[in-house]
Amino acid sequence: MNALAGVGVSPGVGFGPGYVLSREVPVPDPEARHGGDAEAERDRAARALERVAADLEERGVRAGGQAQEILRAQALMARDPGLAVGVAGLIDAGASAARAVYEGFGGYREMIVGAGGYLGERAADLDDVRDRVVALLEGLPAPGLPDAGARPYVLLARDLAPADTAALSREVVAAFVTEQGGPTSHTAILARAMGVPAVVACPGAASVVAGTEVLVDGFSGLVRLDPSQEEVETVTRAAAARQAVLAAATGPGATSDGHAVPLLANVGGPRDVEGALRGGAEGVGLYRTEFLFLDRTVPPTEEEQVAAYLGVLDAFPGRRVVVRTLDAGADKPLAFLPPPGREPNPALGQRGLRLFQRHPEIMETQLRALARAGLQSSAKLQVMAPMVATRQEAAWYVAACKEAGLTSAGVMIEIPSAALRAGDLAAEVDFFSIGTNDLAQYTLAADREVGGLGALHDPWQPALLDLVLAAVNGAAERGRPCGVCGEAAGDPALACVLVGMGVTSLSMAPTALPAVRAALSLHSQEQCVLAAQAALAASCPPDARAAARAHLPELAGLAL
Amino acid sequence: MAQRQITVESEVGLHARPAATFVQTAAKASLDVTVAKQGGQPVNAKSILAVLALDVRQGDTVVIEAEGEGADELLDALALIASAP
DSSP states (O other), X not given: OOEEEOEEEEOSEXXXXXXXXXXXXXXXXXXXXXXXXXXXXXXXXXXXXXXXXXXXXXXXXXXXXXXXXXXXXXHHHHTOHHHHHHHHHHHHTTBOHHHHHHHHHHHHHHHHHHHOHHHHHHXXXXXXXXXXXXXXXXXXXXSSOOOOOSSOEEEEESOOXXXXXXXXXXXXXXEEEESSOOTTSHHHHHHHHHTOOEEESOTTGGGSOTTOEEEEETTXXXXXXXXXXXXXXXXXXXXXXXXXXXXXXXXXXXXXXXXXXXXXXXXXXXXXXXXXXXXXXXXXXXXXXXXXXXXXXXXXXXXXXXXXXXXHHTTSTTSEEEEEOOOOBTTBOOTTSOOSSOOSSGGGSSOTHHHHHHOHHXXXXXXXXXXXXXXXXXXXXXXXXXXXXXXXXXXXXXXXXXXXXXXXXXXXXXXXXXXXXXXXXXXXXXXXXXXXXXHHHHHTXXXXXXXXXXXXXXXXXXXXXXXXXXXXXXXXXXXOOEEEOSGGGGSHHXXXXXXXXXXXEEEEOGGGHHHHHHHHHTSOHHHHHHHHHHHHHXXXXXXXXXXXXXXXXXXXXXXX | OEEEEEEOOOTTOSSHHHHHHHHHHHHHSSSOEEEEETTXXXXXXXXXXXXXXXXXXXXXXXXXXXOSTTHHHHHHHXXXXXXXX
16 A cells, blocks of 8 residues: 555645655765865865854754754854864865865764763764765755755655754645654654644655655544545545534534533643643543652652642643542552562552552552642542452442542443443442553453554454443443543544443543544434444444444544 | 863753853853863863763863963853853
8 A cells, every 4th residue: 555654743634745854965985085275175164164054053043942052053063163173184184175074073973972871862963064064065965955846845754853844834845754753752843833734653754755746644644655636635625624623623522412521631640731731621531640650669758749639630720630549560560569479460460459459558648649639729639540340449449538538539440340340339439430441451351561462452342342331331320420531532433432322521632632522513412322322233343333433424524 | 371160060061052152152252261071181162072072961070271361251151151050
């Protein structure tokens, strides 16, 4: 298939000729000599160094911010007096200007690389300056960008540096595609600021043949090579429609006929709050507190915990914030709380609430810190326990929460036994939150840490959908709310199915919020119920998907 | 010969922004100025490459030296940059 797939980090569709950014400037021949006029050659080298310095400085001024800092330091490298002396000496000994520049930088490069760490990274800055000067002296195109063409181009690269992108604008670039990087990489941030579509973590991007026509969907992360005219039109039209709908779908989550479904964010600490607010989260449905406990030899103090909880609570005054108490063990071992013995299968071992039962002092401190934070904030604080298997465990946890002064305590439904006996558990707790990722792992007996079992973790697996329904019904018998906070909640089609089953709130990665909000707003509660019935009647994930989508007609038009 | 001994307080040491500012300030002066790690070989303080290669980290002590008219003022300015947190 003539397509690549990555992670969409800046929405929109870009189409244009592909240009692969190369930093490769050939090493000047060690034997390269100048014609004999050393003075003229020294002059040529000096002018090339100064021209590159001035160019870097100018790019910096245009870029501003952090990029300007880096570019300013690079300009200083090109103007370095020690380097100039070294280069002149090499030319006097007969070397060509290009070779002299290459060798002149080489000595410093070795020392800088030898230092390692942060300084080692600066070697890339030095190489960039050196290559620019060498290219200029050899009459080669500068490493980096082509001049603006008749049409904006799609820039493909292994990764992009501030110097590469500082001078770009959306008149020049149709889209970015990089092999490396993530949602917070330099490329992603820059692309969003420029309003240019971007896909990162896209293997093969830097191997695209220059001049190939490239179609980039910065939402889905799909990159098509040499697409047909029809494909371009379809994708562009769908993206435009999707953008219009996503932009129009604001406010609290609800179906088209007004059935409210709060849309909440999954966060891993105060640093995720900004993204949650940007996505329009109505609160937090899953605050993972592990970041406070991992990678340390002693548990965090109560004060430290209060500050971390307030960092999220204060961002959502008057709104719901559901904090999951420590979920350690399995793939997240704690240095200060090792398991009592070797665990051949840690996913089935001492983790989650089971760890609290062995170390109640850790739980008491966390619950006390949460209660204090709750009192200091106007957010509606709720707490929940991970890895609850039985009614007795739920009762024990809720009692500890109430004793600490917490008013709302619930449990996660992620073990099949808890889903099957949901009615019993509901009698003990204030709410449920279904963790579909672990529930899939335990229902299908497929370790999440083992590669090659992905198909068994498909959230459309019929047995998983059955257990979700059991949990929702168990909660409903007792009049308890039941949310979903796994990956499933962020899938627009499955989100509609979950609402059709009776799920009362959906919590997801903040970037998934706009699409789910739009999908819900385009379908009625009745359509969601029909989609849920159709999905539950199917006997395999592809059939369940297709059957549900038949009742959710607006999704296709949005390419969701 | 005027001289200052400074403990570098910046988290990034004498790299990144502090290094660039330090070198730019030194380069503006007409007199020669050197910087060395305590006990090490002095290098030209106007050379960003030499200063980076010194690999001065937070908590290291550096010695800066200059001679001539305005040496004290220049060293005071450089000491301020190098010791800034």
